[in-house]
Amino acid sequence: MKRLFAAVLLAVASNVIADAALDARLRKLEEELRCLVCQNQSLADSSAGLADDLRREVRALAVAGKSDEEIKQFLVARYGDFVLYNPPVKSTTWLLWFGPFVLLAGGAVVWWAVGRRRSRKRSDDDDDDFRPPGGAPTPEQAVEKARELLDNPLD
Amino acid sequence: MKSLRLIIPLVVFLVIVVFLWAGLSRDPREVPSPFIGKPAPAFDLVQLHAPGKKLGTADMKGQVWLLNVWASWCVSCRVEHPLLVELAKANVVPVIGLNYKDKNEAGLAWLAQNGDPYRLSVVDADGRVGIDWGVYGVPETFVVDKAGMIRYKQIGPLTAEALQQKILPLVRSLQQS
Amino acid sequence: MIPELGHFALILALLVAIAQGTVPLWGAYRRDGALMALARPAARAQFVLVALAFGCLAWSFANNDFSVELVALHSNTQLPLHYRIAATWGSHEGSLVLWMLMLTGWAFAVTLRSRNLPAAMLARVLAVMGLVGVGFLLFLLFTSNPFLRLIPAAPEGRDLNPLLQDPGMVIHPPMLYMGYVGFSVAFAFSIAALLAGRLDATWARWSRPWTIAAWSFLTIGIALGSWWAYYELGWGGWWFWDPVENASFMPWIVGTALLHSLAVTEKRGTFKSWTVLLAIIAFSLSLLGTFLVRSGVLTSVHAFATDPARGVFILIFLAIVIGGSLILYAGRAGSVGGGAQFAPVSRESFLLANNILLVVACASVLLGTLYPLVIDALGAGKISVGPPYFDSVFYALTAPLAFLIGIGPMASWRRATLPDLWTRLRWALAVAIVAAVVIPLMRGRISPLIVVGLFLSCWIAASTVTLVIQRFRHAPQSGLGAKLGANTSAWYGMVVAHLGVAVFIAGVTLVKGYEVEQNVTLDRDQSVEVGGYDFTFRGVVPVNGPNYAGVAGVVEMRRGGVLLDTLRPEKRIYNAGGNPMTEAAIDAGFFGDRYVSLGEPVSDKGTEGAWALRVYVKPFIDWVWGGCFLMALGGFLAMADRRYRLAVKRKIDALVGATA
Numbered sequence: 001m002k003r004l005f006a007a008v009l010l011a012v013a014s015n016v017i018a019d020a021a022l023d024a025r026l027r028k029l030e031e032e033l034r035c036l037v038c039q040n041q042s043l044a045d046s047s048a049g050l051a052d053d054l055r056r057e058v059r060a061l062a063v064a065g066k067s068d069e070e071i072k073q074f075l076v077a078r079y080g081d082f083v084l085y086n087p088p089v090k091s092t093t094w095l096l097w098f099g100p101f102v103l104l105a106g107g108a109v110v111w112w113a114v115g116r117r118r119s120r121k122r123s124d125d126d127d128d129d130f131r132p133p134g135g136a137p138t139p140e141q142a143v144e145k146a147r148e149l150l151d152n153p154l155d
Numbered sequence: 156m157k158s159l160r161l162i163i164p165l166v167v168f169l170v171i172v173v174f175l176w177a178g179l180s181r182d183p184r185e186v187p188s189p190f191i192g193k194p195a196p197a198f199d200l201v202q203l204h205a206p207g208k209k210l211g212t213a214d215m216k217g218q219v220w221l222l223n224v225w226a227s228w229c230v231s232c233r234v235e236h237p238l239l240v241e242l243a244k245a246n247v248v249p250v251i252g253l254n255y256k257d258k259n260e261a262g263l264a265w266l267a268q269n270g271d272p273y274r275l276s277v278v279d280a281d282g283r284v285g286i287d288w289g290v291y292g293v294p295e296t297f298v299v300d301k302a303g304m305i306r307y308k309q310i311g312p313l314t315a316e317a318l319q320q321k322i323l324p325l326v327r328s329l330q331q332s
Numbered sequence: 333m334i335p336e337l338g339h340f341a342l343i344l345a346l347l348v349a350i351a352q353g354t355v356p357l358w359g360a361y362r363r364d365g366a367l368m369a370l371a372r373p374a375a376r377a378q379f380v381l382v383a384l385a386f387g388c389l390a391w392s393f394a395n396n397d398f399s400v401e402l403v404a405l406h407s408n409t410q411l412p413l414h415y416r417i418a419a420t421w422g423s424h425e426g427s428l429v430l431w432m433l434m435l436t437g438w439a440f441a442v443t444l445r446s447r448n449l450p451a452a453m454l455a456r457v458l459a460v461m462g463l464v465g466v467g468f469l470l471f472l473l474f475t476s477n478p479f480l481r482l483i484p485a486a487p488e489g490r491d492l493n494p495l496l497q498d499p500g501m502v503i504h505p506p507m508l509y510m511g512y513v514g515f516s517v518a519f520a521f522s523i524a525a526l527l528a529g530r531l532d533a534t535w536a537r538w539s540r541p542w543t544i545a546a547w548s549f550l551t552i553g554i555a556l557g558s559w560w561a562y563y564e565l566g567w568g569g570w571w572f573w574d575p576v577e578n579a580s581f582m583p584w585i586v587g588t589a590l591l592h593s594l595a596v597t598e599k600r601g602t603f604k605s606w607t608v609l610l611a612i613i614a615f616s617l618s619l620l621g622t623f624l625v626r627s628g629v630l631t632s633v634h635a636f637a638t639d640p641a642r643g644v645f646i647l648i649f650l651a652i653v654i655g656g657s658l659i660l661y662a663g664r665a666g667s668v669g670g671g672a673q674f675a676p677v678s679r680e681s682f683l684l685a686n687n688i689l690l691v692v693a694c695a696s697v698l699l700g701t702l703y704p705l706v707i708d709a710l711g712a713g714k715i716s717v718g719p720p721y722f723d724s725v726f727y728a729l730t731a732p733l734a735f736l737i738g739i740g741p742m743a744s745w746r747r748a749t750l751p752d753l754w755t756r757l758r759w760a761l762a763v764a765i766v767a768a769v770v771i772p773l774m775r776g777r778i779s780p781l782i783v784v785g786l787f788l789s790c791w792i793a794a795s796t797v798t799l800v801i802q803r804f805r806h807a808p809q810s811g812l813g814a815k816l817g818a819n820t821s822a823w824y825g826m827v828v829a830h831l832g833v834a835v836f837i838a839g840v841t842l843v844k845g846y847e848v849e850q851n852v853t854l855d856r857d858q859s860v861e862v863g864g865y866d867f868t869f870r871g872v873v874p875v876n877g878p879n880y881a882g883v884a885g886v887v888e889m890r891r892g893g894v895l896l897d898t899l900r901p902e903k904r905i906y907n908a909g910g911n912p913m914t915e916a917a918i919d920a921g922f923f924g925d926r927y928v929s930l931g932e933p934v935s936d937k938g939t940e941g942a943w944a945l946r947v948y949v950k951p952f953i954d955w956v957w958g959g960c961f962l963m964a965l966g967g968f969l970a971m972a973d974r975r976y977r978l979a980v981k982r983k984i985d986a987l988v989g990a991t992a
Contacts (some may be wrong), residue, residue: 008587034716036186036291042718045567049256050291053282078196078289080189085718087703092712098701100725107688114684115676118602161665164609165658168616172651174702177709178629179643187714 026059029068032084033058033075040087188289188297188308193224195297196287196307200277203254203262208252210277212303219329221250221322222297223273224285226257227265229293235312236269242318243272248326252276255285255293298322300329335400339479345381348374352462356455360527368455376456379436385432389478390420399485402426402478408491409881409907418502419492424642425478425761426627430505430524431622432468434513435461439821442517442542450539458522467649475642491879500560501602506552510581511550512618515583517542518590519615523657526664531608538600539611541971543594544825547587548967554580555960566914566929568948569848570956573722575630579621582694586614589690590685600745602671602680606687609661616654621648629705675747682740687731691730691769696721725871727781734788734837735738735829736917738795756802760794775846785841792834796827799930800820822973829966836959842952843924849949853934854941863949865926866890867899871917872930873937880904880913883939886931889919901930924951 014117027044031053035046043051054075061071075083087093190196199211223239225232239250252273254262259278266276279285288297289308298307307325309317359367389402398404406418407424421430439461446454472478476727518569521539527533533899549737557577562570571577590610624630627643650784674680702719707715742748742756742759768787807815847864857869870886882904889897919926932946 005885023225032720034718041572045569050282053256053286057283057286060475071832077189079186079291080289082714082716085716086720087715087717092707092716093703096699096717096721099728100701103695104689104729105691111688111882115681118671118680119675120673127828134546154199161605161662164613165655165662168654168658171620171702172647175623175627175647175650175704177628178705179640179647181629181708183628183630183704184707185714192812244898277816310816 002072022059022062025068026055026062027063030055030058032085033072034083036079036083179287182186183308186289186291188287188305190297190305191308193301193305195299195303196284198277198279198284200253200279203252203259203266203276205275206259207317208274212299215249215251216297216303217301219248219301219326220274220299221326222253222288223250224253224255224288224290224293224295225276226255226293227261228257230296231268232311235294236272237329238315238318239272240270243281245322248272248330252263253284254278255290256280256282286309298325298329325326333478334388334391334780335397335481336904338385338392338478341381341385341388342429342469342473342479345378345385345436346466346473347466348381349462349469350380350991351711352378353459353466353769354463355459356462356645356756357459357527360452360455360459363452365451368451368793371455371458374462374803375436375439375443378462379440382429382432384434386429388421388430389426390417392630393417393420396489397414397485397716398489399481399483399644399835400478401480401482404482404486404489406490406492408489408879410907411489411492411497412878414502415492415497420494420507421562422492422496422501423478425472425476427505427509428468428472428476430471430477430509431513432472432659432737434466434506434509435465435516438517438542438546439465450593452528453524453535453538457517457520460520460523464516464520464649464653467653471642471645471649473640475645479524482771482934489908491911492905493909494880494904494913495564497879497906498560498564500556504556504560504839507549507554507556511546511548511553511587512580512583512621514542514546514549515587515611515615515618517546519657519954522611522706525608526660529664529667531604533598533601535603536594536607540594541973543587543590543611544971545966547584547591548964548971550580550584550587551960551964551967554584555957555964558960560956562953563916563918565817567946568916568927568929568950570953573697573700574622575701576625578616578722582697583617584616584619585690585694585697586617587695589687590614592686596683598679602674602844603684603687605661605665606672607729608665608689610687611692612661616650619650619653623647670976672746674745676741677748677750677753679740679743679748681822682736682743686736686740689729689733689736692728692946693733696725696729700725701872731784734792734833737792741799741826742795743899745971756797757795760791760798764788764796772845777846778786779845781970782841785837785845789834789841792830792837796834797828800827820973822970825968825970825973826968827966829963832959832964832966833960834959835955835962839952839957839959841955847948847950847953850947851931851944852940853949855935856940858942861945862947863926863951864891865896867928867945867947869943869945872943875902876906876965877904879908880906881929885917885928886910887917887928887941887945889926897926899926901928902931908943921956925947925953926950935959 024044030044031042032079033043035048035051035054037048037050038046043054058071058075061074066074071152073083081088087096195212199209199213199214202208202210206278225236242248243250252275254276256279258298261275262278266273282290292311294312296309297305299307306329307322309322313322337582342459352371356368356371356374359370391397392400392506393407394413395408396409396416398407402423402425403419406423411419419572421427442454442457442461443792446457448916449457476686518539521535521542525535554556554577557580558570561572562568590607593603594609596603623643624647627646628640629643700721703717704715707713738760739753739758742753764787767790768783769778771786772782802810803819804815807818808869809815809818850860850862852860854860856869856871859866866889867891868888870888872883873883875882875884882902884900884902886894887901888897889899897919898918901917902915904913905913914929916927916929918928925948927948927950929946929948931946933939933941934944935941945972
């Protein structure tokens with residue numbers, strides 16, 4: 001009797017643990033799927049009727065042993081790529097996925113180029129703005145410069 | 156060289172404007188069906204008016220037909236329903252109704268009240284067949300050809316415009332082939 | 333009568349705006365003092381007229397004048413007064429009047445604080461703002477008239493969307509618009525500089541306080557929006573990378589870059605044409621955001637009811653304003669140039685990196701937001717870009733940025749040396765690394781993202797504290813008071829704002845790393861343990877509000893057996909429209925929130941039986957918004973710097989006058 005009880009308990013416990021693990025996996029998967037009827041919500045978060053149905057479907061497929069990828073393909077076959085919150089990486093989305101990195105690389109190049117240009121300029125003085133081309137400053141310009149210096153505390 | 160760089164922001168902006176302009180004539184909420192040109196998902200469902208009998212996609216092979224997804228709780232269905240009733244009277248193409256996530260009594264009462272344009276309706280109580288067909292809102296209408304391939308999907312209520320300009324010409328050309 | 337008065341005020345405002353937008357511009361071109369002098373009174377008159385129109389609209393809402401169509405559609409007699417007034421901006425038309433109020437308000441502020449501005453510059457700045465106003469007023473009057481009458485008047489209104497019946501609604505849009513629209517001032521300064529064909533460091537000094545002010549308000553506005561979504565929507569999320577959220581975030585990102593770029597331009601006279609471009613881009617993104625929300629081009633929870641005609645109008649307006657500005661930039665920015673030299677390791681160089689990272693981040697958000705539209709327009713299918721994409725891209729770009737926050741303020745202008753920086757910062761680095769590893773281990777869960785997030789947060793905090801300590805230690809003054817006074821308000825602003833960033837990153841890292849969520853079904857007197865707290869469901873009780881009725885769940889929260897609080901999440905049905913709403917119950921604290929949301933009754937006993945509940949424990953989530961408010965506080969401190977205040981100018985003028 002005790003053994004039977006223990007066996008039942010073990011079965012229930014392992015089911016509960018398995019359920020928790022399944023729940024966690026499903027939740028992660030549902031966060032990557034879009035709810036089609038609501039504006040911009042994931043399948044995990046939405047409370048729409050269709051979302052309930054789809055979550056039920058996803059759960060049934062998972063219990064039947066399908067992998068995450070297979071579940072996603074199941075939905076994509078019926079609703080198109082739109083159902084994936086994370087767009088797939090294919091030729092039409094290269095720009096989307098690689099764009100930021102390309103821009104960052106471009107930015108790095110710009111940073112390096114500007115740095116080089118600015119450290120090379122030896123002919124200019126950093127009093128550029130205050131000295132007019134050719135000639136000493138006029139009294140008005142000197143006052144202006146004094147004002148500038150008074151205004152900008154050394155930092 | 157420097158002036159070339161200064162034009163870049165303008166060029167980028169113009170490209171964006173072009174796409175925004177294109178976007179104005181599109182509906183971002185519309186999800187096009189991936190089934191266009193592919194075989195319709197098979198179903199074999201109980202009929203609404205005759206619970207002892209069934210209808211399947213296999214039974215409709217050899218003719219062009221429309222599948223209209225409807226429900227008694229659906230407000231927009233009421234908007235398109237008169238058009239369906241008209242279409243049924245013209246007897247151009249059989250329309251099969253898919254009673255989606257509804258209760259039989261409610262569905263029957265709704266048809267009795269608003270008219271029944273369907274050759275017959277089948278019951279999809281839990282919405283599984285709807286998921287198989289990629290239904291995400293009600294109403295939706297599919298055009299299926301003689302070989303059982305989906306040729307067109309109308310998202311949302313049918314409009315006279317959509318019927319005249321897209322659906323009926325398509326149906327006629329499919330019927331002649 | 334009152335609505336007609338408001339309508340008339342808008343028409344007059346349009347006429348004034350046309351005058352304001354053209355006459356002073358011509359006067360500046362012709363150096364005609366009289367024509368330029370029209371700018372100030374015109375801007376003030378326009379503000380008064382728009383305020384009058386706004387007042388008339390608010391009056392109509394407050395007094396339940398259902399003969400005004402807008403009021404009939406968006407309000408209700410049972411709505412409490414403060415929501416009736418907030419409903420003024422709860423619709424597309426009303427929010428545009430708010431937009432105009434902010435625009436004319438900022439212009440009015442410029443007229444008050446511009447004693448020192450050369451007449452030509454002031455004339456151009458106000459003229460540009462006037463022209464923007466012309467566009468919006470035309471849009472209002474021709475496509476989105478808020479004063480349309482409903483004849484016969486409706487007996488009762490349709491009610492404000494329940495989601496909007498909330499204190500957040502009262503304050504979030506005004507703050508957001510203050511920020512959004514405030515960038516028009518920096519924009520106007522840039523255009524004025526390009527038109528004059530001249531740009532010097534003083535231009536940066538004039539622009540800077542206005543930019544900081546707008547940025548601070550925008551920070552508050554976005555933070556409020558996020559907080560509101562968190563407690564109102566019921567599932568504990570606080571940022572969704574929704575297109576409309578992105579539309580407000582992108583100007584903020586560029587605004588941050590602009591703030592830092594202005595610092596360089598003001599101090600060193602470098603990056604001038606780049607700063608001008610950033611100011612144009614910041615406001616352009618504000619306008620783009622306005623377009624995205626109202627045109628129906630992208631799906632969003634925030635979008636107003638749309639009409640393609642409106643979308644076309646805004647797009648054309650956008651094209652003219654932004655296109656025109658960028659053409660002017662392409663033509664004139666070349667003459668603006670020049671700039672000082674700086675070494676590869678220097679504060680300028682770090683700030684340049686800051687700008688580049690921010691701009692790339694903004695471009696990525698823009699790319700992700702518009703990409704579905706691009707693909708659809710090209711006929712290449714329909715895809716959706718959601719949070720997973722934005723999160724991964726954004727984190728990757730902001731991590732190096734956050735690292736730079738620690739180094740930049742330490743580096744000297746023109747030339748800094750790495751060994752020197754290393755010596756100054758090595759302790760901060762050590763503290764950050766240790767904290768980043770120890771804290772997760774103490775909490776019992778460690779992951780790469782948590783470690784990186786905590787490292788960055790502690791790094792910014794430690795290096796900023798180091799900066800302050802070293803500044804005080806090396807200060808020539810004696811006594812704490814003197815030392816405190818020796819630093820400018822702007823410097824303190826920077827310190828506070830950077831600490832705000834550290835707090836923000838800590839909040840985000842900790843809540844994402846350690847939040848716990850459970851969807852449970854509980855019967856009466858059943859409990860569930862979540863995140864170390866025990867939640868006991870005691871059934872539901874009926875609730876009645878001024879314009880709604882529903883049920884409230886009673887949930888007791890305990891820790892270690894001690895009853896801490898009773899939470900009452902509600903499910904309401906609003907009388908007017910029959911709209912259902914879920915109001916979550918939140919127990920907020922400095923170290924985190926406990927959040928309970930009522931789902932549906934799941935048994936056949938209906939509301940008396942078991943209910944589905946969502947229970948969340950979110951550690952440190954209030955640090956997310958606390959960090960934002962600190963950033964805004966830093967901004968306000970920076971704005972109050974005495975450099976920008978008139979008193980000092982007068983002193984110098986007096987001095988100069990005495991010696992001349």
